[in-house]
Every structure is written in C-alpha cells, then in structure tokens.
Amino acid sequence: MMSKSWFNRLLLSYMPIFIIVVTFTFFVFFQLISEQGRKEAINANSMLSLQAMRLIDTSLKAIDNMVMKESINSKPLIDFFNGKEGGDPYVNISAVMKMKDMIAYYPLIDSIYLVRYDDQMVLSNATNGHIGTYPDKSFIEQYRKSASQKWTDVRTFRQFTVLKGKKVVSLVRGAPFMTNEKGMIVVNVAADSLQRLVNELYDSEVSFIRIKDGAGNELLKQAETVESMRIYADYKSSYSNWSYISGFVQGTFIQTVSLLYNAWFVIGLLMIGAGLVWMIYISRRNARPVEQIVSRFSGYMLPLAGGRTNAGRIDEFVFIESALDNLTEQAKQYQQQYKEDLHLRTRNLFHQLIEEGSALTLEDWRREAERLQLPVPAAGHSIIVLEMDKYGEFCSRYSRNDQNLLKFALRSITYEQSSRFGYECWAEWTASSRLSVILFENGDEVDDKRLIQLCDSIRGWTEQNMKFTISVGIGDPAVHLFEIAKSFNQAIEALNYKMVLGENRLITREDMMSQSQVEVYSYLGIIRSAAQSFRKSDDSWRALLDDMFSQLKQGLLTKDEIMNIINYLIYSLGRELSGLGKEYQIMWETGSLPKLTDKLDKCHSLEEMHEAITGEMTELGETLSDTRYNGQHAGIIMEIRRFIEAEYVNPNMSLEYLSEKFNINAKYVSKLFKETTGQKFIDFLIDIRLYEAKRLLAETRRPIQDIAEEVGYTSAISFTRVFKKVVGTSPGEYRLETQREFKG
Structure with a gap:
C-alpha cells in the first residue's frame, strides 16, 4: 500500500512535465507542417493569379486578332463600310450574320456593333439606327476622336434604351484597318463572362481574385468585403494594363494558422519555462525521499522499477500513439494538397514552353522539371499535336465521363508508343480536342524517320482500337528553348490545313510546301458565274462548281479561308435569287439556306462540302424550274x-x-x-x-x-x-x- 502510494505520487509529480513536453512537441510539428502548407498555398495562390491573367489575356488577344482579321478579310464587313446612305439591305444582313458568327465562335463576346461614318449609321447584331439615337453615342464620339489600340476600362453599355445597362469592356478597331477613315468596329465583352471564366479557377469560400482596370475600377463582383480579404499576390498585365489581385478570405484555415502561429509559439515557450520550474521544485521536494527509497530498496529496485515502468508506460504510449495519428492525418492532407499544386505547376510550365515571349530560361526549366519529376531538357526536342477528328460528333456521341476516359487512353498510348520508339515524352491537353506532346531526343541529331514512324503508330493504333481518328501536326525540330514555341505553332498551323489535306493523317511542313498556295480571290469569278448560271437554270453551274472544288483540293487553303469562299458562294446565290422576285427570295431564305447551312456545319472535308452544296442546289434548281414553268403564262x-x-x-x-x-x-x-x-x-x-x-x-x-x-x-x-x-x-x-x- 505504501509503495503504490509512493509510485502514484512520483507518477503524478512528473506527469505534468511529460504532458507539457509532448503537447508542445505536438504543436511544434503541427505548426511547422501548417506553416509549410501555408507557404505552398500562398505560392499556389500566386500561380492562380498568373493563370487567371494569362487566361483572360489569351481570350482577349484571340478576340482582338479575330476582329483585325475579319476587318481585313471579311467581305460582308468591307461591303458595309463601303456602303452609302440607304445602302443595300442584304449587305446589312450579311454584316449582321458575320457578327453573329463572330459571337458564336467566341462566346466571351457579348455584343458587336459597326459604325459607318459616311451616313452616321450604327449596325449591331441586334439592331440598327443613327448615331444620334444610339444609346452608346458618347462612347462612339469619344473613340472616334481618340482611337485606342487596347481594351477600354470597364463601362456600362446599353443596347436598347428600355433595357438596363451591363458592365462591359470594349475593343475599338477602325475600318479599314490601316486608315480608320470609314468607320469603326466595337466589340463588347461582358464583365459577367470574365467573372464566369475566372470563377472556374478557384474556390470563392477560401480564396479570391480581384481584377481592376487601368482606372482602378473593379471588373468582378466580390461576395466578400474588402476588410475580410488578405492580399498575397498582385500582378499587372502588360497587354490589358489590368491588375490581378488575389489572396485568401479572412477566417479560412490559412488565416487562422497565420494568426495563431505566434500565439502558440509564445504559449510553448511559457509551457517549457513552467515545466522547468516544476521539475526543479519536484526534484528538490522528492530528492531526499527518493534517496531513502533507493537506499532502503536497493535490492528490489530493479524488478520493482521494471514492473512499475511497464505499468506506467501504457498510458504514455497511448497518448503518443494518438498524437502521432493526428500528425499523420495532417501530413496526408498536406500531401494531397501538394499533389494538386504539382498538377497546376506542371500545366503552367508546359504552357510557358509553348508560348512565345515567355521569360522562362533553360536553367529554370531544368530546375522546375527536376522538382516536378518531369523529363529534363535534352539536346533536341520534337513537337507534335494530336487533334481528334470530328470532335463535335465525338462530344455528342459520348458522355462526359466516357470522353475523359477515351482522352486518358489516348494520352496513355502516346506515352507507351513514345517509350517503345525510344523517346521520353511529356503530353498535356492544351485544348479540348488537342493533345500537345514534347518529345525529348536522346541522340545528338533528330531522327525524322523515327519521328514519322512514331506518329503513324499512334495514329494507326487509335484508328484500329478507338471509336475515333486523329490527325497529327508535326513541327520542325527544336534545338533551342525559344524554338519550342515556334515548333508548336508550326504543328498547329499544319492542322489548319486538315480540311484540304484530309483527316486521319500526318501533316508536316513538307506536306504544306508541296501544295500550291492559291489566292482566295481567284475563286470569286467562278462563284459569280456559277450563281448566274444557276439563276438562269443553266446546268453549266454544276461544271463550274466541280472545277472550283477541284482547284480547292489542289490549292493550300486554311479552314477559315475555305469557309470564306463557301460563305461568298451562299451570299452570291442569295443575291441572284433575290433578283427573281420575292417569292424566290423567301423560298431561298426559309427553305434551302437553313438546310444548306446545317449540312455545312456537319462537314469536315471538301468532299462532304461539295456533295452537300451540289445536292441542295440540285434540289432547289428543280423547285425553281417547277415554279417557273408552271406559271399562268x-x-x-x-x-x-x-x-x-x-x-x-x-x-x-x-x-x-x-x-x-x-x-x-x-x-x-x-x-x-x-x-x-x-x-x-x-x-x-x-x-x-x-x-x-x-x-x-x-x-x-x-x-x-x-x-x-x-x-x-x-x-x-x-x-x-x-x-x-x-x-x-x-x-x-x-x-x-x-x-x-x-x-x-
């Protein structure tokens, strides 16, 4: 009874010290891991701002380039700006259709309107009128006097006076492109569209992104107040002059850890001091009784202490095990978050390599590749881009999960075949239908024959084992770092000629150079002759179209150029039929034109387009003949x-x-x-x-x-x-x- 009481007394005397030390150790480890997680989260937040800035800049640049290209090449827009007061309504209709096509191709665009200076006319995708009555009159007058080559600050735009205005940023381009004397093109992108684009990148309950224009105005709506936000990153776009500010919402885990870190550190120091004081006090108090016990029970000390030690360590190990379990759970959470950050950093590094003008250096690439366990830079690199053919049909045929599974299979077979041919490979999806691949050459020279065999092997395997086919664009070998972006653009450019050269094949620069480049304008005369012959019910239109598509097959034109030619053919047919009378015009606009447009949207090659146009014109020609020859006179x-x-x-x-x-x-x-x-x-x-x-x-x-x-x-x-x-x-x-x- 006496010995057990003494044991409990010693145990209770030193137990507070043990609890203090273990508790402090637990919080030290917890704080170290949490602080590391906080730093990684801050780095990820900085990358989030850069990703948001690049995403928006890329989207705005794409719209800017499209507007510049259309202002130079689009006949409907050129005809509108060359029109006079009270001009041809069909020119206006063609311009509106072109604007709607532009909006459909770039969903970020909210609205477009054209301003013609000669007669002060404004034509938008929804209305038309005079500048004096248009709700955006002040904006037009401002930028007519001082044209800007950048996107405007956020402003309120109203399409109609009866509707509430919306926040937009606008791009103003003069027409013609070089002189700006005939009018202007105004493209409006709604701030809400940018909001949706950015919201997909982060969780608004944990972090935030604020975008300010050049005047300091907020572009995005913020659910949290400024006081509840803590800023960790601030970048400014060199293209749009907008500021991208990001951070975390106060009250989240990161902010809580940051606020309590110093407090826990002070508490730990106080606990250590208290433990030392308690140890000295207990040691002094129990020193003499311990010495007496040791001297009196020296013969029994070892077995007795061993038994008591075993009995006393049971609770201690349970406590330590519980503490280690908690530490392990925290470590797993950190590892999961770290893996997610690795994926984002991997994609960002890939985009830096394929983007022109990137500040990435070879040493930065090597260091980041080793950190992310990616292939390190080699003596040479080859860039290929795999594009899924008939991607619209692919999306309509398979569910989202099946699409992801098939894309994963394509990416996996790319790695497998690359390894079989002796390449190290790095593949990333840079677009919904395009898998971009960097191949690392192990030898001193690039083996073009082996590269072609690899690409054909991937294409052949996909054709035999998958439910779709792919076309492969191949860029020139890249020896230097800056040549990787150039090679990637060459591969993308090669795929733009897929409609002419055909699908399910490899396309290299040699394929493009072997084709004769033909000017788009050389087809306009054939189109006008075919449309006139069709109007006269002269069957020679068929031979003219056969000749035109034969020339298109031999000439090297991009998909956009081919579509411009087809659109001019449709425009010419409509113009010729309108000259026959209102009855024929209605027959064309309500019957044949929608059916022909729907067929062309589903075409992926020149042969399919040729068949669709010839078939629809044949059917329409028979209808016109019946209408003409069944008349009263x-x-x-x-x-x-x-x-x-x-x-x-x-x-x-x-x-x-x-x-x-x-x-x-x-x-x-x-x-x-x-x-x-x-x-x-x-x-x-x-x-x-x-x-x-x-x-x-x-x-x-x-x-x-x-x-x-x-x-x-x-x-x-x-x-x-x-x-x-x-x-x-x-x-x-x-x-x-x-x-x-x-x-x-």
Missing part, C-alpha cells in the same frame, strides 16, 4: 423564247416587235420573261447573238462587219461596243486570242 413565254432563238438575226427584234407579233403589251412581256426565265429579254437576246458571233470569229475569217450583220446588228460599231462590254475584249482581240490558243 409559261407557255406563251416559252413560245416567245423559241421565236427569239429562231429569229435572233432579225435587226428589228425588240420588245415592241414581240408585242405586235404576239399581241401582248411590251412591258408585260418584259415582266413575264424575267419571272419565267430568270433573265431579262435583252440579256437573253445578247447571249444568243454573241454565242453565234464568237463561233464565227473563231471558226471563220469573215470580216467583223459581215459577222455583225449575220447575228442581227446593222452596225459593226454597235456590235463591237456590245461585244466588248459583255466579253471584255473587242471582236478582233477575241479572234486573235482564240487562234493563239488553237496554235499553241
């Missing part, structure tokens, strides 16, 4: 047409002559002839006469005066004037050209 007009074809040599052939011959009013004959045949009477007569005249000029040596009389002209001068106006050359020049072509 179709029989009379056809009889008149046959009469003209037989009597075209008569110099008195005219509407008045036909009126007397068929006992019908001359104006009525003209109207019926145009509605039924799609061509004016005089144009029809000239076509017949000049067709025969060109045959006589090419096949005979008869004088021009005789040929003029032969085809119905009493004067060679009149014949020459009409021939040159329609054909473009005089009869004599035409005869020489045809003879030269025949001889050589």
